[in-house]
Amino acid sequence: MDFVIAPSSFPSFLNRDNIPSSAGIFTLTRFSTVTFSYDHRCPRGCRSRRIPGCSRIKCSRRRDMDSSKSATSPEISKPKILTGPGGYVLEDVPHLSDYIPDLTCHPNPLQDHPAYSVVKQYFVHVDDTVPQKVVVHKDSPRGIHFRRAGARQRVYFDSDEVHACIVTCGGLCPGLNTVIREIVCGLYHMYGVKKVEGIDGGYRGFYAKNTVHLDPKVVNDIHKRGGTILGTSRGGHDTSKIVDSIQDRGINQVYIIGGDGTQRGASVIFEEIRRRGLKVSVAGIPKTIDNDIPVIDKSFGFDTAVEEAQRAINAAHVEAESIDNGIGLVKLMGRYSGFIAMYATLASRDVDCCLIPESPFYLEGPGGLFEYIESRLKENGHMVIVIAEGAGQELLSESMQSMAQKDASGNKLLKDVGLWISQGIKDYFSKQRKMPINLKYIDPTYMIRAVPSNASDNVYCTLLAQSAVHGAMAGYTGFTSGLVNGRQTYIPFNRIIEKQNKVVITDRMWARLLSSTNQPSFWNPKVSMEDKGNEEEATELLDNGICGEESPRFN
């Protein structure tokens, strides 16, 4: 039985919501006769017979497409790029209606919500976008924009129809539990969605474990705890099995919380879902304390990690100050990006030297680290060094037997630079300089990421989670919810996974650090000229947008 309702019979607010011309009428389709056996599942993800929006003709036509379970389809969706006057570019995110025609939509239930209905203009205008760069010149082109996140006037899921799942992958990060909590509560309290499941233990949990029931009662207090109540893992990623599991369980909204590796995985999952023609929204929430995800202002949990790192730096300073020629050495996380070390150093003001993966350094000779340590000790009697775990790895490889080991996700396993440099400093001063020093090495690595998120990260996590929920309900898919210039946006996966965010050492922020520590830049003009990749973009973090101008040069 099909119902076709003309727009005039809908509440008037719907007509104001820039309904695309292709959706000139709303089609409420209901069918009662078609059945799908396990082997002939409805490729749109509905295993029940009575899910609106899944017409018999289209489902049976699409059944053929489902016969191949291969996740290696060459059909990768093209980026959705829209251009406008003045050099305006919108890097848009996919929508379920891009590949599923005649989807039904409904008025957003938030219009009747006691909290939100009083907000003037609560719904985001369909044309709202956020610029990637806010510092422009008079004649600059308008540049790249992302779709603004937030609740839309119409949604593409009926609340009763939604079956959501949440998964957390990769390393821990403060705030994971808050994001889980706010997705569950957002779905329940804003949209009346009751079916939410947690995937146990990362991606492999989709096919290797049972799911965990989630509701507001279960998640009520979890934001006060570190870690993730769902568990996490690296590796174990089989796209076909994951999408089979999504389809078998009848899941139609997938919330994936994780770092760069996870978002790469999410992008492949989205492509496979699209290839199978399923009505399943895939929403990513970027997670990493390393802050190595590009485009976004910063990742959640980063502030908490920097705050926690202060405790280790303070301890190192107290220890170093208390003895003659005291050196406090602190190793912080940061595999490829030194943001935590840089911000912890800038925040502390007690640090004399910060070493990060992006800034190569050398130990001996004029302008080297050992010479600087000696001068600081002679001048001050003590010093504090902060080193990111990924710093100086090329020096370690030279002096240790190279073992290119990787973790289950394919990330390079690093050698312990903290122990190595501690030994190097001790050997240099005792053997070559015959100068007694007292070195205390503090390794708080896991302590800074296992803590619960602080107040500001909790609010940030809430906004990211709610944005993801609004986006999925509005039918967007293949997107990551992220903060761009202080506004919540939907960013296409291809932009999130194309490269890693790194500290740009020719940028103002690194200059601020150098001027705060007084350390040598270890800058070698020849090496820097060769390092073209680093010159293009300014460091993306807390720089109030002013770092997007020309990168200044130092030395």
Ligand SMILES: Nc1ncnc2c1ncn2[C@@H]1O[C@H](COP(=O)(O)OP(=O)(O)O)[C@@H](O)[C@H]1O
């Ligand atoms: N290039 C990739 N393509 C698809 N999936 C990936 C890729 N890299 C990592 N993954 C998957 O994402 C998950 C987490 O990745 P990992 O690198 O460990 O953490 P993070 O997401 O925090 O960077 C793992 O289960 C892994 O299998």
Ligand SMILES: O=P(O)(O)OC[C@H]1O[C@](O)(COP(=O)(O)O)[C@@H](O)[C@@H]1O
């Ligand atoms: O020991 P583990 O769990 O693999 O985690 C160590 C890694 O996790 C991180 O904190 C973050 O990495 P991800 O963002 O990839 O999870 C790195 O800085 C660190 O090298």
Ligand SMILES: [Mg+2]
């Ligand atoms: Mg990673």
